[in-house]
Amino acid sequence: EIVLTQSPATLSLSPGERATLSCRASQSVSSSLAWYQQKPGLAPRLLIYDASKRAPGIPARFSGSGSGTDFTLTISSLEPEDFAVYYCQQRSNWWTFGRGTKVEIK
Amino acid sequence: EVQLVETGGGLIQPGGSLRLSCAASGFTVSSTYMSWVRQAPGRGLEWVSVIFSGGRPYYADSVKGRFTLSRDNTNNTMYLQMNSLRVEDTAVYYCTKDWVSWGQGALVTVSS
Numbered sequence: 001e002i003v004l005t006q007s008p009a010t011l012s013l014s015p016g017e018r019a020t021l022s023c024r025a026s027q028s029v030s031s032s033l034a035w036y037q038q039k040p041g042l043a044p045r046l047l048i049y050d051a052s053k054r055a056p057g058i059p060a061r062f063s064g065s066g067s068g069t070d071f072t073l074t075i076s077s078l079e080p081e082d083f084a085v086y087y088c089q090q091r092s093n094w095w096t097f098g099r100g101t102k103v104e105i106k
Numbered sequence: 107e108v109q110l111v112e113t114g115g116g117l118i119q120p121g122g123s124l125r126l127s128c129a130a131s132g133f134t135v136s137s138t139y140m141s142w143v144r145q146a147p148g149r150g151l152e153w154v155s156v157i158f159s160g161g162r163p164y165y166a167d168s169v170k171g172r173f174t175l176s177r178d179n180t181n182n183t184m185y186l187q188m189n190s191l192r193v194e195d196t197a198v199y200y201c202t203k204d205w206v207s208w209g210q211g212a213l214v215t216v217s218s
């Protein structure tokens with residue numbers, strides 16, 4: 001099983017700041033990595049797939065990068081609605097998720 | 107518009123059985139792959155099972171031999187039959203199409 005390690009566990013930032021979230025895979029997943037946003041009581045929402053492609057309707061302030069074992073989700077300028085939990089998911093060998101990074105208001 | 111609606115959740119004793127349904131609209135369930143994902147209270151996401159357009163299901167090791175995924179093309183619905191339920195199966199169960207469209211989730215609580 002491919003294990004995904006997300007860091008940090010919690011990110012405390014203010015609106016307008018830049019958020020940088022990390023996801024590291026226990027073995028190479030090539031570019032088969034996705035990012036999701038989840039708010040309390042709601043289903044996850046796909047943000048990024050294939051490491052860097054934005055899903056339909058996702059604002060340009062969300063961007064993904066990386067390949068192999070190291071990946072980054074960047075939110076260029078946090079909007080109030082961006083405070084949530086973010087999960088990475090590998091799609092190289094079935095599917096596994098990281099434990100999530102909570103982006104909270106500082 | 108794609109819609110997914112899960113039903114069938116509830117409280118069940120350990121060792122019991124429950125069947126979740128995922129009713130789809132806006133597309134045909136046999137045309138793509140669909141998955142079940144669960145989230146234990148306060149925890150992260152776990153992939154449970156998938157069915158591809160060809161119809162063969164696959165399972166995570168944690169549920170293999172206990173859960174059965176099927177679909178009814180006539181009713182455009184996917185099912186998850188859950189047997190021999192354990193306390194650790196307690197979670198919100200989501201169905202998803204292509205990882206883009208998700209249902210609202212169904213809470214399954216396994217407790218005595």
